[in-house]
Amino acid sequence: MDEQRFYITTAIDYPNSRPHIGTAFEKIGADVQARFRRMEGAHVHFLMGNDENTHKVTLRARELGLEAKPYVDDMARQFQEVWRALEISNDDFIQTSEERHHAGCRKFIQAVYDAGDIYKGVYAGHYCVGCESFKTEKDVAEGGGRCPNHPNAELTWLEEDIYYFRLSAYRDRLLAHYAAHPDFIQPESRRNEIISLVETELRDVAITRKGFAWGIRVPFDEDHTIYVWFDALLNYVTAVGYGTDEERFARTWPADVHVIGKDITRFHCALWPAMLMSAGLPLPKKVFGHGFVYRKNEETGEAEKLSKSLGNVVEPMELIEKFSAEAFRYYFMSQCPFGGDGEFSFERFADAYNSGLANNLGNLYSRILTMCLKYFQGDLGSVEGLDLTAWRRGLDLPALIEDVRAKVGEFDYTAALQRIWLEVVDSANKYIQETQPFKLAKTDPEATRVVLANLADWMRTVAILIKPFLPQTSETFYGAFDFGDGRPWEAVSYASAATPIASGSFRVTAPIVDGKPAPLFPKVEAR
RNA sequence: UCCGGGGUAGCUCAGCGGUAGAGCGGUCGGCUCAUAACCGACUGGACGCAGGUUCGAGCCCUGCCCCCGGAACCA
Numbered sequence: 219m220d221e222q223r224f225y226i227t228t229a230i231d232y233p234n235s236r237p238h239i240g241t242a243f244e245k246i247g248a249d250v251q252a253r254f255r256r257m258e259g260a261h262v263h264f265l266m267g268n269d270e271n272t273h274k275v276t277l278r279a280r281e282l283g284l285e286a287k288p289y290v291d292d293m294a295r296q297f298q299e300v301w302r303a304l305e306i307s308n309d310d311f312i313q314t315s316e317e318r319h320h321a322g323c324r325k326f327i328q329a330v331y332d333a334g335d336i337y338k339g340v341y342a343g344h345y346c347v348g349c350e351s352f353k354t355e356k357d358v359a360e361g362g363g364r365c366p367n368h369p370n371a372e373l374t375w376l377e378e379d380i381y382y383f384r385l386s387a388y389r390d391r392l393l394a395h396y397a398a399h400p401d402f403i404q405p406e407s408r409r410n411e412i413i414s415l416v417e418t419e420l421r422d423v424a425i426t427r428k429g430f431a432w433g434i435r436v437p438f439d440e441d442h443t444i445y446v447w448f449d450a451l452l453n454y455v456t457a458v459g460y461g462t463d464e465e466r467f468a469r470t471w472p473a474d475v476h477v478i479g480k481d482i483t484r485f486h487c488a489l490w491p492a493m494l495m496s497a498g499l500p501l502p503k504k505v506f507g508h509g510f511v512y513r514k515n516e517e518t519g520e521a522e523k524l525s526k527s528l529g530n531v532v533e534p535m536e537l538i539e540k541f542s543a544e545a546f547r548y549y550f551m552s553q554c555p556f557g558g559d560g561e562f563s564f565e566r567f568a569d570a571y572n573s574g575l576a577n578n579l580g581n582l583y584s585r586i587l588t589m590c591l592k593y594f595q596g597d598l599g600s601v602e603g604l605d606l607t608a609w610r611r612g613l614d615l616p617a618l619i620e621d622v623r624a625k626v627g628e629f630d631y632t633a634a635l636q637r638i639w640l641e642v643v644d645s646a647n648k649y650i651q652e653t654q655p656f657k658l659a660k661t662d663p664e665a666t667r668v669v670l671a672n673l674a675d676w677m678r679t680v681a682i683l684i685k686p687f688l689p690q691t692s693e694t695f696y697g698a699f700d701f702g703d704g705r706p707w708e709a710v711s712y713a714s715a716a717t718p719i720a721s722g723s724f725r726v727t728a729p730i731v732d733g734k735p736a737p738l739f740p741k742v743e744a745r
Numbered sequence: 746u747c748c749g750g751g752g753u754a755g756c757u758c759a760g761c762g763g764u765a766g767a768g769c770g771g772u773c774g775g776c777u778c779a780u781a782a783c784c785g786a787c788u789g790g791a792c793g794c795a796g797g798u799u800c801g802a803g804c805c806c807u808g809c810c811c812c813c814g815g816a817a818c819c820a
Contacts, residue, residue: 228820229820231820232818232819232820237820238820240820241820242820243820244820245820272818274818407749407750408749410749411748411749411750411815414748414749415748415816415817418748419817421817423817445818446818447817447818450818478820479819479820480814480815480820481814481815481819481820482818482819482820484817485817485818489817508820510814510820511820512813523814523819524820553757553758555758558750559750559813559814561757566756566757566769569756569757569769569770570768570769572780573768573769574768576780576782577780577782577783578782578783580779580780580782581779581780581782581783582779582782582783583779583780584778584779584780584782585778585779585780585782585783586778586779587779588778588779589778589779592778593778632758633759636759636767636768639768640767640768647782647783647784648783648784650778650779650783650784651775651776651783651784651785652784654776654777654778655778656776656777656778656779657776657777657778659778734779737779737780738780739780740780741780741781741782
């Protein structure tokens, strides 16, 4: 049998500072996709990592009195700690200082060199002795003609030998590829940007630097190290065996989707495909450039970019501790369109949490289970022959699920969650209001039992629909009754979501404290 | 300056050719199983400005104003 594979990656991060909520946004968005694809039955490989071969890393390490390698290893540990806390289900985490990456990079650059796409040229620019690196025009402008980090030192104009990649030669092939694969760049707006960029100006890029000890040596000229993007982008192939395990590489590559920030779209959609073409490798199927999270300034109401200088950076751990990882995931996936930009403020976060999680999901969990305990001691008995679709009368659940499935598959998470909450979650509150099981219980136990069995099925359905987004809550919901005996939680899929469990009996298996289910999402003060 | 995105209810946004929508907020009423949660009703908008195309325009075209982002080491 040909097993369906799905290889998904995120951008690798600079370990100069700890990850913030914007970085986390990307990882969660990718994680939802990975979890969704696993539910769809694909064999998923989900890669993340850190981009460590930069000069800045060595500077930062030196500041802390460390060697580069121990420093990046510690940062990688810290990053992964955050990712684990956010329930990111990556299968691998590559550090570009690892040998597997170095080996793959050397092989790759040699292949491109052999293909005739690398030539020696001269790089001229403003060089800062303090930083031991060239400064961009932007840096120089910011520093008022001097290096922003060393305002007391003069910049020197320096020219040095450097290797260039012949990116400009790939203009037509890139445009042809975009035309032949309309889905290659997502979302649409990003695609248009790249096409016009490639049409108008595609320059050759500098890909090596001279005189650095940290980084990857260029095999055909050992005085040089591979520079920035040429190195970083290669993590996608080196992590799955390029240059070290060709059999595995052939099995895994090409990636199905690279999930990246909109700012680096050009490198992934122009430079990267050109590099792959040159090396004779297949291109990734899709690049998804997600939007940014801005911080809403609660005093001015302005949306600001997250930055250290504005002092508005929020660390994921802060929110995880105050709320929970699930709340964190819920907020960003439901409030910030993945393809566009989103906004964050503590107030909005608390509002969304209280409304979506505490008042709706969490409260429903409590009220349903409480009634089952109160009226039936938690044992609803056999569901044989019961109509468990009453709760969703007026709802075309199979059609809705198909739509949600399509939306999740194309990263339209806000819309998918909106439908789940607006139509599926709400339906339970309305169903309870209509059937009034708390009144029925006094007069008609059997009718009450049917209503509660329906609500149990609602919990099963919701558990499946939210699984990619809120894995923990999903498991809790699914485990609230003994559904898992018949259909294991690990094996549920959207395809099975609309089919009730029609045999056996329903029994409350949720943890009970003092005769009551513990609140899943305690309400918080919105301040 | 150039490129891109956007300006729709108090807030966040959907709608992209056919009688202005949702969530949150606010007001009133109902219910009591539940995390003062839930249900219902109501409230609330010259869809940035000015022209144009069309039987008909937030939705298409033109011009203008304003906001945001980018312009090749930034998630």
